[in-house]
Amino acid sequence: MPSRNRLKIYAPEAYYHIYNRGVNKQEIFQDTTDYAVFLNLLKRYLDKEHAKDKKGREYENMYGQMELLAFCLMPNHFHLLIYQVEEQAMTTLLHRVTGSYVRYFNKRHRRNGPLFQDRFKASMVSNDDYLLHISRYIHLNPRKYESWEFSSLPYYLGFKQAEWVKPERVITMFKNNEYGQFLMDYEGYKKMLEEIKHDLANE
Numbered sequence: 001m002p003s004r005n006r007l008k009i010y011a012p013e014a015y016y017h018i019y020n021r022g023v024n025k026q027e028i029f030q031d032t033t034d035y036a037v038f039l040n041l042l043k044r045y046l047d048k049e050h051a052k053d054k055k056g057r058e059y060e061n062m063y064g065q066m067e068l069l070a071f072c073l074m075p076n077h078f079h080l081l082i083y084q085v086e087e088q089a090m091t092t093l094l095h096r097v098t099g100s101y102v103r104y105f106n107k108r109h110r111r112n113g114p115l116f117q118d119r120f121k122a123s124m125v126s127n128d129d130y131l132l133h134i135s136r137y138i139h140l141n142p143r144k145y146e147s148w149e150f151s152s153l154p155y156y157l158g159f160k161q162a163e164w165v166k167p168e169r170v171i172t173m174f175k176n177n178e179y180g181q182f183l184m185d186y187e188g189y190k191k192m193l194e195e196i197k198h199d200l201a202n203e
Helices: 032-046 089-108 128-139 179-184 189-201
Strands: 014-021 066-074 077-084 121-125
Touching: 014 089, 014 128, 032 066, 032 089, 066 089, 066 128, 077 089, 077 128, 121 128, 128 179, 128 189
Parallel strands: none
Antiparallel strands: 014 077, 014 121, 066 077
């Protein structure tokens, strides 16, 4: 029987927290090259500038169909926070990115078979408070989150800018760029964290 997640209809003009992990909780990123390849795949489809293959053919471009608000890549899982404009954009993006990544990973690391536990899981983010807490949950995944290279936090703190990462929908909710302080403010966070984990466990 299909999982409950497979029966979901992903709405347009909506926020989603996307999550997936390695099969049997194995590592899906073994070194900096693996992380870079996955991020470049996201950029390939979401950047304003159309990417091309070695023969000069343009890859499918999804700029304007959805926005990547936040991300964090961990050794055995990843989190994405997106705003979906068009109904099928999220499904198309994850199919393209993870499919290409699995082919790359299996070839590079001389393995066969599935890499991810299952199809990605996506939970709709229903209000602004939850959107803020999800962004914090994502960025605080690494123990040393301030120095973790493979998250969107530098885009939130003003150290990086890119057309394919769009933190504005979140950071414009703060005055005077107080997002860094928001990350350090744990009051009320633990309760929300448990709610997020409960949602993920029931996807």
